[in-house]
Amino acid sequence: MAQNGCWSSSSGGSSSSATQSRGLATAGGPQEERLVVVVRVRPSAETNDHCIDVISEKSLLFDDGGKSRPRQYSYDYVFKETDTQEKVYKKTTAPLVRDVLNGYNAAVFAYGATGSGKTHTMLGPCRKKTTSTANSERGATAAYDVDANNNESGLMVRAIEEIFHNIENSPNNSSKVSISYLEIYNELIRDLLNPGGPLELREDHRGQRITVAGLSEITTTSRQEVVSLLLKGNKARTMEPTAANQTSSRSHALLSITVQTKTPLGTKQGRLFLTDLAGSERAKKTKNRGKRLQEGAHINRSLLALGNCINALSGGARYVNYRDSKLTRLLKEALSGKCKTVMIAHVAPEGKHRDETKNTLVYADRANSISTRLQNSVYLDEVKDFPTKHYQNLVSELREEVTRLRSKMLTERPRSGAAAAAAAQPARTTEEDDKRKTELRYLREQIVLTFKQQMKLRRKLLEAESHLLGLELDAERQHMIISHWQGRMGKLYDTPADDDIESEGAIALKNAWGELSAIEKETRRYKEIRERTEQELEMCRQKGVQLEDELPERITSDEERELLALLCRVHELEADKVSLQAERLARQAELRRRDLQLLRAERQRRLCEDIISSQRRLIEEGNVELPDELRELYGLYQQEIHAGVVTPATSSERKLPPIYTAGSESPGSSSSSEWSPGSPLPPIDSQIPSAFQDGPDRHMGPLVNPRLPKLSATATPATRRGTSIRLVKHTANNT
């Protein structure tokens, strides 16, 4: 079993699937790729009062209850009530399985209101329900037992079956399959294959690669094992009957199947993500209270975030906020086009579900226009990190050029045309000699000139790339600002409404959106420059090749050699130069990235401190007895901070070490005598560390203030102690 499952990774392949109605990608270059959207209508026992009428394989009529004429919606496919699980699999997932085997990433996600049939499609019919102790403790029931050998089995089992069938029947059988299965319940990620505490989401430094730390990724060669793992995972899934659905899934379940295949060119990796989303719901309809209501709020919030992403993507926005929920962060790759994606929107046909059905149809309609560019095929072994890779390519191109010229110089070529004739001629006159020399000089100048021009264009290209990278990071920074303020204002990602432009947050938001749009404009401009430069470079390169080809016609072998040697030297020098330049640019980009990462980490740290401060106030004001465990944690926190400065003297006094606050030069600059261990709670300083004084707050404004009232005059002795410690320390630092 491999731990620390990587939820997503970029990979590619080399084949296309013809069955998708509108173009899944082919190899060779980035392709226009559209999210495939299908709708499945769940069967209904009610025969009248239906709001859906499937009129063809691609469209349906929706009746809004007589308010207006039935509206027609069209999708890539519409499955009617009687369509089988097999048909749904063949139309939606089977083509993706073939792509995954060829090294592409693909995703299927089931969307729809509660009770509309998502779990039925993904897993199959629910057989029975049991209660797991671990989950009951959390207040929810876990169970989803499906029959894997059933005609009704869902897409997950079918996909696993087909993947293994293909591998077993392939001539060299050199593929390896691994799976991971997780659920997001109340914004917490749980491993369904190895249930335990919540897992953390991690991002790489560019926010591109999302990983779930500690998630089990199980590699196996046995299809039975995979199916039984899936069934085991389903049993651990959080479910609960609601008024709307007896077996309602209260979590989003995400299954990832990875196939790695060894090929002569390297190891190809394809991933299939199968996602069963929790149902969107209305509290009134589900009659939820307490925990169920809270679950519903989390479900709706993450689905709203997903809806926002779909809206932004379908509107062609360059920047899409995936950060609002764990679900969207995990689905980022599937939605943003690094993956072939099929969305199966589920609807209930009964008139009483009219509103939910309409919402789903509208979402699906929007998703229908999401179009992105699918990434080229990439092998696992390749280094994909831009810009280093890009520069490396440039340098190796130049070095190849040098090798080519060298071999050209060393190869004895038959003299052709004018050169052979010239050699056969008797001794040349001075006039002829001069003419030849002039000709040669001219040719040499032309070649060097073309080469210099090429280098100039290459450098321009490098600069454009580097600037584009900088713009991407700037955009990322603006996103952080927007996220920050919208989080403070309790809003999801959106452009600000006109009526709240007065507040500080709204102004900051407006500025950030303004910056973003300027960045977008600049990005477009630079992309055009890049494109133009690439064209010019290609023309220039062709001109150079043409001049080189003229060489044998014009001059004798020795002179050719001299020229070619010169060219080699120039190329070598340029390669070295580009290499140095590349290193410098890559280092700069890395520094900027780290800077951004630091800012993000700092904001997160300070938010955590805010939360701790608020809780501390509650503990102190409420005179709450501190549990041993928490007391110990506070102790650890202090030791952690002062690990480098605790002296044997302080530790023998059994006092907790002093608190480091911003403004003190180093953790060691405040002496332990300032620390009064009377309060078990160390004061948390909310001042900005000097390194960040010019950091995020300049753009983002002050931290989110704790929503608790200020300490009152009737504060407890413990509180007063805490306050006085801080005052003493500040005074000490000022002196």
Ligand SMILES: Nc1ncnc2c1ncn2[C@@H]1O[C@H](COP(=O)(O)OP(=O)(O)OP(=O)(O)O)[C@@H](O)[C@H]1O
């Ligand atoms: N195509 C279908 N054929 C037969 N029964 C179906 C079909 N789709 C759904 N059902 C039945 O409808 C009920 C609700 O379906 P299901 O639990 O899959 O909904 P859901 O969208 O996953 O709901 P939730 O979001 O609350 O988990 C189940 O009893 C299921 O077996």
